Every structure is written in structure tokens, then in C-alpha cells.
Amino acid sequence: MVAGAMEAGRLEIAEALPRLASDSLEAARARIFLAIPLGDARPAAEHLRWLYEAPAVAPSIAPHERLRLFLERAFALLMLGEEAGWTEVRQIPDDTASPREAALLAIGQTNVAEAAMRWGRYEEARARLAKALALADNHQFLGHLGSIATTRAHLDWFTGAWDGLAGRATALLGDDDGVRLKDRCEAALVAGLMQLAGGERAAAEERLRFAGRDDQQRIEAAAALAQLHLRDGDVDEALRITDEPAEITIRSGVWPRATEVAPVRVAALVAAGQLGSAADLVTAFARAVGDKDAPAPQASLVGCRAILADADGQPARAAALFAQVSAAWQAMPRPYDALLAREHQARSLITAGWRDSGLALLSEVARALAELGAHNDADRVARFLHGHGLGAPVARGRGRPSYGNQLSPRELEVARLLVGGRTNRQIADALVVSTQTVASQLKSAMRKLRVTSRTALAIRVVELGLVGEQGRPPVGDE
Numbered sequence: 001m002v003a004g005a006m007e008a009g010r011l012e013i014a015e016a017l018p019r020l021a022s023d024s025l026e027a028a029r030a031r032i033f034l035a036i037p038l039g040d041a042r043p044a045a046e047h048l049r050w051l052y053e054a055p056a057v058a059p060s061i062a063p064h065e066r067l068r069l070f071l072e073r074a075f076a077l078l079m080l081g082e083e084a085g086w087t088e089v090r091q092i093p094d095d096t097a098s099p100r101e102a103a104l105l106a107i108g109q110t111n112v113a114e115a116a117m118r119w120g121r122y123e124e125a126r127a128r129l130a131k132a133l134a135l136a137d138n139h140q141f142l143g144h145l146g147s148i149a150t151t152r153a154h155l156d157w158f159t160g161a162w163d164g165l166a167g168r169a170t171a172l173l174g175d176d177d178g179v180r181l182k183d184r185c186e187a188a189l190v191a192g193l194m195q196l197a198g199g200e201r202a203a204a205e206e207r208l209r210f211a212g213r214d215d216q217q218r219i220e221a222a223a224a225l226a227q228l229h230l231r232d233g234d235v236d237e238a239l240r241i242t243d244e245p246a247e248i249t250i251r252s253g254v255w256p257r258a259t260e261v262a263p264v265r266v267a268a269l270v271a272a273g274q275l276g277s278a279a280d281l282v283t284a285f286a287r288a289v290g291d292k293d294a295p296a297p298q299a300s301l302v303g304c305r306a307i308l309a310d311a312d313g314q315p316a317r318a319a320a321l322f323a324q325v326s327a328a329w330q331a332m333p334r335p336y337d338a339l340l341a342r343e344h345q346a347r348s349l350i351t352a353g354w355r356d357s358g359l360a361l362l363s364e365v366a367r368a369l370a371e372l373g374a375h376n377d378a379d380r381v382a383r384f385l386h387g388h389g390l391g392a393p394v395a396r397g398r399g400r401p402s403y404g405n406q407l408s409p410r411e412l413e414v415a416r417l418l419v420g421g422r423t424n425r426q427i428a429d430a431l432v433v434s435t436q437t438v439a440s441q442l443k444s445a446m447r448k449l450r451v452t453s454r455t456a457l458a459i460r461v462v463e464l465g466l467v468g469e470q471g472r473p474p475v476g477d478e
Contacts, residue, residue, distance in 0.1 A: 004181070006039035006215050023058045028069050035076040037254040038215045041244070044080050044253035044288075051076060064100045071108035078115035081256050083292060085115070094131055099139055106135040106144045113151055114216075117158060118256035120296025122332050125155050146172065150183040153190045160335035162373045166194040173207070185214035189221055196224060197336070199376035219245040223260040230268055238268040250281060255288040259300040266304045270311040282308060299328035303341065310348055316464065319348035323465025339368050343381060345465050350388075357407060357466055359388055407466065411445045414438055415461045418454060 001009030013030045020027040035050040051073060057066070071092065077085030089112050096102050109132035116125035129152050136144045153169050156162070172187035192207030208225050212218040222245045229237040242265040249258035250265075262285050269278035282304045289297045306321035322345035329338035343365050349358035362381055369378035407415065410431075417427045424442070428435045446452065449460045 001033065001038075004213060004215065010034060010039050022055045025057060025061050025065050025069075028054060028057045029072070032069065032072045032076055035073075035080070037079055037248075037252070037257070041248040041252045047076070047080055047254075048082070064098065064104060067101050068104050071104060071111070075108070075111040075115060078112065078119070079256060080254060081288070081292060081294070095135060095138065102135050102139045103141055103144070106132045106139075106141055107147070109135065110144070110147050110151055113155070115256070117151075117155055118259065118296070119292075119294040120259070120299070120332055120334075121294075122155060122159050122334070125151075129155065146180060146183045150186040150190075154186055157190050157193055158332075158334050160333065160372060162194070166191060166198075169194065182214050182216065185211045185217045189217045192221070193224060194373075196228070197374040197376055199379070201228070219249060219257050220260045223264045226261075226264045226268060230264065230271065235268055235271045238264065239272060242268055246281065250285045250288065253288040255285065255292075255297050256294065258285060258288075259296045262297075262300050263303045263307060266307050270307060275308070275311055278311070279308060295328065295332050296334070299325055299332075299334075299337075302328065306341075306344065306348075310344075310351075315348045315351035319345050319352060319354075319465060320463035322348060323463075326465070335368075336372060336374060339365050339372070339374070340377065342465075343377075347384075349464065349466075352464075354407070354464070354466075355388075357412075357464075359385060361465075407445055407448055411441050411448075412461075412466060414441045415445055415457065415466070418442065419458045419461055 001013075010033075013033055017027060017030045017034075020030060031050045031054045035047045037044065037047050057069065061069075070088070074085050074088040074092070077088065092105065092108060092112070094105075096105060109128045113125040113128035113132065116122070116128060129148055132144070132148050135141065136148060149168070150172050153165060153172065156165050169187045169191035173184055173191055188207040189211035192204045192211060195201075195204035195207065205225065205228070208221045211221040222241050226238040226241040229235075229241065242261055245261045246258075246265045249255065250262060262281070266278045266281055269275070269281065282301070285297075285301055285304060289301055292298075302321055303325045306318050306325060309315075309321055310318035322341050326338045326341035326345060329335070329341060342361060346358040346361040346365060349355075349361065362385055366378050366381040366385065369375075369381065413431065414427055417430055422430070424435045424438045428438045431438070442454065442457065445461075446454075446457050449457060449464075451457050451460050
């Protein structure tokens with residue numbers, strides 16, 4: 001298993017288990033290794049049985065071995081999506097006088113940080129890594145620094161802390177002596193993702209394939225490669241790449257590992273015309289994640305529903321769902337994914353008939369992607385904008401611009417104030433216009449958005465994501 005042959009290792013452990021004393025340290029560790037959801041796809045319930053049906057270990061087991069079992073069990077619970085694991089990790093001490101126990105704590109805190117990332121609890125992950133680093137520094141565990149550094153690089157990728165990240169990941173990848181293969185694969189994953197966002201495709205593919213050598217990184221690497229093929233129009237390859245990862249994560253119920261692969265798999269099934277299979281997969285994902293406090297998988301699930309809505313010919317609903325996804329990613333924070341969701345939101349708005357609002361939102365997305373460092377994505381959005389006249393409204397002669405069935409910037413401003421709960425008089429005072437003008441603009445907005453009341457208009461504006469961050473409409477002033 002350490003060498004990466006997960007399934008062969010599982011078979012050896014399973015064969016050994018009946019020959020071990022049921023209350024022995026070896027039997028307890030064997031059950032935990034069988035519980036951790038690595039290797040081939042198995043139902044989550046099967047993994048959990050190894051934990052919950054295990055007899056108590058003998059009281060004679062040394063304290064540091066008891067601590068090891070506790071840490072490994074907590075990690076297994078979190079990897080399986082069990083909230084009980086968080087109750088257990090709250091009991092992990094920050095330090096200990098025993099160097100042997102301190103080394104276990106450093107590993108345990110790093111593992112909890114890894115699990116926290118899968119759940120989308122990024123502040124928790126950063127706090128756990130800080131504790132692991134403090135343990136490594138205090139006790140001079142230099143051998144643990146590589147694992148801490150690669151997990152922190154992975155966290156920085158998610159949270160948009162990209163300054164210098166490519167260089168750090170590349171340095172870790174090249175350190176054959178100081179970094180384990182598992183950690184080098186994680187560094188390769190981060191480096192490949194950074195290169196992909198920056199437009200270095202060939203190098204990115206090579207590193208992502210290397211990252212796939214490790215079981216813990218292969219699903220995320222497969223999702224990134226499948227997304228590449230999907231954008232190339234190679235739907236068959238995207239389906240092939242995501243088939244096993246979807247089985248391991250979604251179909252088996254091990255949802256913490258499904259965040260990245262689920263939307264790509266759904267999009268590939270939709271592109272292949274298999275809408276029924278895509279809907280079934282989303283249903284299975286929803287059943288697995290339930291109402292767990294797991295921000296990243298929950299956001300991923302809404303993203304899957306948005307893809308289905310778009311495929312089902314419901315662009316307005318898709319736009320509303322993508323707006324919800326973007327807000328969820330941004331709150332974690334996970335800015336890159338938030339921007340990609342807003343790109344999809346904008347495209348859905350255009351499809352739904354709100355061309356100017358969608359193009360204006362895309363302009364914001366392109367700028368933000370470039371500022372983040374995702375130049376490949378920024379260029380893609382810019383090309384789309386160029387093909388649509390950069391979103392400039394069509395002028396009629398020398399008069400005012402015509403917005404057709406789009407809300408004008410002033411109508412959006414009135415709608416923003418309406419969403420804020422203001423009356424017509426309060427809106428008129430804020431904009432220094434007459435109440436008759438406000439009423440006229442609200443009436444026009446209601447007609448364009450096909451609603452018949454102020455309340456319905458406010459709800460529709462929010463659903464479509466036409467009110468930007470901090471209540472700003474996603475267009476400039478009139």
C-alpha cells in the first residue's frame with residue numbers, strides 16, 4: 001500500500017486479518033487500513049463496517065500506539081464522509097512531551113488538513129497545517145516538512161493564494177530525496193493545475209499524469225484531464241477518464257472525493273447525449289452528500305444541477321444555479337472556481353436572452369481571471385467576448401442605446417435598491433429622480449423579466465445573479 005499498490009495491499013491485509021488476535025494492535029490497524037476508501041470502488045458502508053464492527057483493543061497496548069489508532073480512525077471517518085470524525089479530531093492534543101507521540105500528531109494533523117480540504121473547510125485545513133508545522137518545528141521532524149508543504153500548496157491552489165505557488169510546487173516535485181512519492185504526486189498535481197490555468201498544456205498534461213500515480217491525487221488529476229478533453233470536443237475520452245473515478249466516489253457513496261470529478265462527469269454525459277445517466281449520477285451524488293456541512297461537495301452538487309438545467313433547455317434556471325454556485329465557492333474562499341461558475345452563469349444569461357447583462361458579467365470575469373493568473377481561461381473568455389462585439393449595446397442612430405429585452409444599467413440600479421427593501425420614494429430619493437421615473441423603470445424591468453409584481457421582480461433579479469457582489473449590478477453606470 002505504501003508503494004501505491006492499494007488493491008494488492010488490501011487483499012494481503014484481508015487475508016491476514018482472520019489469523020490475527022481480534023483485540024490485537026495488528027488487527028485494529030488492519031481494520032482501519034481496510035476502512036480507508038482507497039483502491040477499487042467499494043460501497044462506503046462496507047468500509048464503515050471495518051471500523052464499527054471492530055472489537056476493542058487490549059488495554060496493554062502502548063499509549064503511542066493507541067494514539068496512532070485514534071488518529072487513523074478519525075482520518076478514515078472523515079475520508080468516508082462521516083461527521084463523527086470531526087467530533088473525534090476535536091480531541092487531538094496540540095502537543096505532547098513524547099517525541100514519538102509528537103511525530104504521530106504531526107502526521108495526524110496533516111491528514112486532518114487533507115480531509116478538511118476535501119470537505120471544503122479551508123480555514124480548518126489551514127489551522128491544522130499550522131499545528132502540524134509547529135510540531136515539526138518544535139521537535140525537529142524534518143521528514144514531515146515535505147508532506148506539510150505539499151498539502152499547504154494544494155490548499156493554496158484551492159484558495160487562490162497563487163503568488164509563487166508554481167515555483168514552490170515545482171521545487172517540491174523535483175526533490176527526490178526529501179519528499180515522498182505521494183507528496184511529489186500532490187506537488188505535481190498543483191504544478192499541473194497551475195500550468196493548465198496558465199496555458200502550458202503539454203507540461204500540464206505530463207504532470208497531471210504523474211500525479212495520477214498516487215491514489216489520493218488520481219481522481220482530481222483525472223478530472224482536470226477530462227475537462228481538457230471535453231473542451232477539445234473529445235467526449236469519449238472524457239467519459240473514459242471519469243468512468244472509474246465516478247464509480248469510486250459517487251456510486252460508492254464516498255462523496256468527499258467527488259467534488260472535482262462530479263461536474264466534469266455530468267458535463268461529459270450531457271455532451272454524449274446521456275441526460276438520463278447524468279441525472280441519475282446527480283441523484284446519487286445528492287443522496288450520498290445529504291445535508292452534510294461540506295461546502296465544497298455541496299457547491300459541486302449545485303454545479304451539477306446547473307449543468308443539467310442548461311442541458312434541459314432551462315438557461316434562466318441554470319444562470320440562477322451558477323450564481324448560487326459562484327457565491328458558495330467565493331465564501332470558502334475558492335476564487336478560481338467561483339469565477340468559472342460566473343462564466344457559466346454569464347453564458348446562460350446570454351442564452352436566456354439577457355445578452356448585455358451576460359456580456360458585462362463576462363467582461364468582469366475575464367479581468368478577474370487575468371488578475372488571478374488564470375490567463376488561459378481569461379483568453380478563452382476574451383475570445384468569446386470578441387466574437388460578440390465585446391458586449392457593447394447596439395446604438396440606434398444618434399439616440400440613446402437600445403437594450404432590447406435586457407435590463408438597462410439604470411433599471412438594474414433600481415432593481416438593486418428594490419432588492420434592498422426600499423420603497424419607490426426611497427429609490428427616487430437615492431437616485432435623485434421622480435417616483436414616476438422609478439415606477440416606469442420598475443414596470444419596464446418587470447416586463448423584460450416576465451414577472452408581474454415588485455416582489456417577483458426582486459426574487460427574479462436575485463435568482464438570475466443580476467445583482468453582483470455587495471449588491472452591485474454586474475454592469476457599469478448609465
